[in-house]
Amino acid sequence: MRDHGGDLDRAKAAFGGTDWIDLSTGINRMPYPVPPLPPDAWRTLPTASDVTALEVAAARAYGTQADVVALAGAQAAIQLVPRLRATGRAAVLSPSYNEHAAALxxxxxxxxxxxxxDAMTGADLAVVVNPNNPDGRVWGADTLGELSSRVGLLVVDESFADPTPALSLAPRLHGLGERVVVLRSFGKFYGLAGVRLGFALGGPRTVAQVRALAGPWAVxxxxxxxxxxxxxxxxxxxxMAAQLAKDSARLQGLLQAAGWGIVGATALFVTVDTGDALAAQARLARAAIWTRVFPYSSGWLRLGLPGTPAEWDRLERALARQPE
Incomplete structure (x- = not known):
């Protein structure tokens, strides 16, 4: 089943209202300040040197010596991954982001x-989201490196890893050959999802495959x-990483004070067990705050972090209000 956060049209249709705070996606609500853009960014096709400069900046930011290809978001990479190998048996560590299984x-x-x-051993292709979405589970680089020796191709989706770079497998990729592909999202940590930018990192042959599949002017x-x-x-x-860590702890405290148990958390979202996720979502929606429920759990609710003081105040008031 393909379902996602960010569906504010559905929230508005069900609850009405304006000035919604969308906490359903885990996207940073304190975005990177967009610099003035040169006119050529709009009126000309990107040059090879422009793309190379972006990919070099990404490699430095992610601390990797692996090859890097820029794409129109991590989602674009997810759509291309199934075409990197001949079809066979794929294992997706679950529950997790549903687009991986859907694309495969x-x-x-x-x-x-x-x-x-351990259940992934022998798979022709294996997918691990690290940190995991939505329960925040994490795995160390040594553990994932060892897993790569037991599967055909290991895909590690690090879309939520920017605030915790020590978790990333990217710095070790050069020693793993063609066995691992790491996916990175730009929009989540930098709070600029509308830019539609992401990256695939890996061995030269695999990254060349991704680049060819993406076609010219992918970004x-x-x-x-x-x-x-x-x-x-x-x-x-x-x-920003320090601020998000502080704010994630603050959000966990607010949600626990509301009587909800923490399922897991990252620096960009917190997932709680509310007992009745649809009722909890509706409770917050009446304050024009949109959150994320999941089809496989009647209790789990995921919230991204508010950005401004006004957003924090509104969430605190909504959580303090007694459920109807």
Missing amino acids: TAQGWQVTQADGL GGPAIAIGTAALADNDWQTA
Whole structure:
């Protein structure tokens, strides 16, 4: 089943209202300040040197010596991954982001939902989201490196890893050959999902495959200019990671005070067990705050982090209000 956060049209249709706070996606609500863009970013096709500069900035930001290809979001990479190998048996560590299984199934893979890393052994292709969405589970680089020796191709989706770079497998990719592909999202940490930018990292042959499948001009000029600047801004990255860690702890405290148990958390979202997720979602929706429920759990509710003081105040008031 393909279902996602960010569906504010559905929220508005069901609850009405305006000025919604969308906490359903885990996208940073304190975005990177977009710099002035050169006119050529809009009026000309991206040059090879522009793309190379962006990919070099990404490699430096992710601390990797692996090859890097820029794409129109991590979602674009997810759509291409099933075409990197001949179809066979794929294992997706679950529960997790449902687009991985959906994209593999659509391309003819036999997909199994694995409940642990050991259950993935022998798969022709294995997918691990790290940190995991939505329960926040994490696995160390050594563990994932060892797993790569037991599967045909290991895909590690690090869309939520920017605030916790020590978790990333990217710095070790050069020693893993063609056995691993790492996916990175730009829009989540930098709060600029509309830019539609992401990356695939891996061995030269695999990354060349991805580049060929993506075709020419996979990323537009404005995304290249914004991404190149943001990925090189180490001061902003460090300060934002510290702020998000603080805010995630604050959100966990608010949700626990509301009587909900923490299922898991990252620096960009917190998932709680509310007992009745639809009722909890509706309770917050009446304050024009949209959250994420999941088809496989009647209790889990995921919230991204508010951005401004006004957003925090509104969430605190909604959580303090007694459920109807």
